[in-house]
Amino acid sequence: GAVVSQHPSRVICKSGTSVKIECRSLDFQATTMFWYRQFPKKSLMLMATSNEGSKATYEQGVEKDKFLINHASLTLSTLTVTSAHPEDSSFYICSASTLAGGGTGELFFGEGSRLTVL
Amino acid sequence: AQSVTQLGSHVSVSEGALVLLRCNYSSSVPPYLFWYVQYPNQGLQLLLKYTSAATLVKGINGFEAEFKKSETSFHLTKPSAHMSDAAEYFCAVSGGSNYKLTFGKGTLLTVNP
Numbered sequence: 200g201a202v203v204s205q206h207p208s209r210v211i212c213k214s215g216t217s218v219k220i221e222c223r224s225l226d227f228q229a230t231t232m233f234w235y236r237q238f239p240k241k242s243l244m245l246m247a248t249s250n251e252g253s254k255a256t257y258e259q260g261v262e263k264d265k266f267l268i269n270h271a272s273l274t275l276s277t278l279t280v281t282s283a284h285p286e287d288s289s290f291y292i293c294s295a296s297t298l299a300g301g302g303t304g305e306l307f308f309g310e311g312s313r314l315t316v317l
Numbered sequence: 318a319q320s321v322t323q324l325g326s327h328v329s330v331s332e333g334a335l336v337l338l339r340c341n342y343s344s345s346v347p348p349y350l351f352w353y354v355q356y357p358n359q360g361l362q363l364l365l366k367y368t369s370a371a372t373l374v375k376g377i378n379g380f381e382a383e384f385k386k387s388e389t390s391f392h393l394t395k396p397s398a399h400m401s402d403a404a405e406y407f408c409a410v411s412g413g414s415n416y417k418l419t420f421g422k423g424t425l426l427t428v429n430p
Contacts (some may be wrong), residue, residue: 205360231418241362242407242422292360296414303349303368304411304418308360 202226203295205309212283213317220312222293228273230294234266234308237290242287249276283316290314319344319410324420331429336380336395338424351409351418352382352389360409367391376403403411403428405409 202225212218222232230251235243245270247255255268265287267279282285291311296308324339330331342348349368353361365376372384378401382393391408 203360240425243420245417248417263343278407288328290358294361302414303366304416305349305366306412306418307353308353308362309357311360313358 200305201295201297203229203293203307203309205293205312207312208310209313209315211315214284215282217279217281218283218314219283220280220291220293221313222276222278222295222305222308222309224274224295226295227295227297229297230273231296232270232276233294233296234276234278234307235291235292236296239312243292245305246278280314284312288314288316319412319416321347321410321419321421323406323408323424324409324422326422326427327427329429330398332400333397336393336398336402336426336427337353338393338406338408339396340391340421342388342391342410344410344412346412346416349411349413350384350389351411352376352380352393353392353407354378355405355407357404364393364406370396374395380429382414385403398426398428400428400430402426 204223206221212264232245234247246261247254248259249270257263292311294308322341334418351366365374367384375381380395411418
């Protein structure tokens, strides 16, 4: 149980285009999802916390107009990188919390999405 | 407030040798502690977690960790390294479901034949 799936796993786009990454909870309802960005050989950087039906809460320094997050249902959150530029190239990972975590704060992670902007 | 310090960004061991990855934490509330493993170009997978029950926690793939409150540590060990253990390992702390999970910077484990 508590499976999180991300799509696409890899995406290459041209500079200036927008890219959407989907994060789905397959066997549970995720009221809260988290989006992380990971630079090469670096730890995870929390970008935003997404709550179903409300606006995402962005971490300091994250441009909310560039990284649009939508959590329209209990099983789907999307991250859209708008007007992507090469510096947006990175590994993006979503995660979700669920009651299966027993109230510990445990997160269940998607497989990650590698974005390359040419 | 919570924080995690992983000592050593890179640990290299020989196949069959003991694996020891160090993690120290700070937390203003009783902590929940986690070790996650990340293989290249993949998401994070839970290895084990401490949830205030037994202080010695056993996880998948032969890993275990011991919670030591007096030392504020949660070091990860495995008696005998296997080539397939080569990956990035993250220690994380949480104060519960109302707290964000805070990650350490990660330790890259390489296993030499």
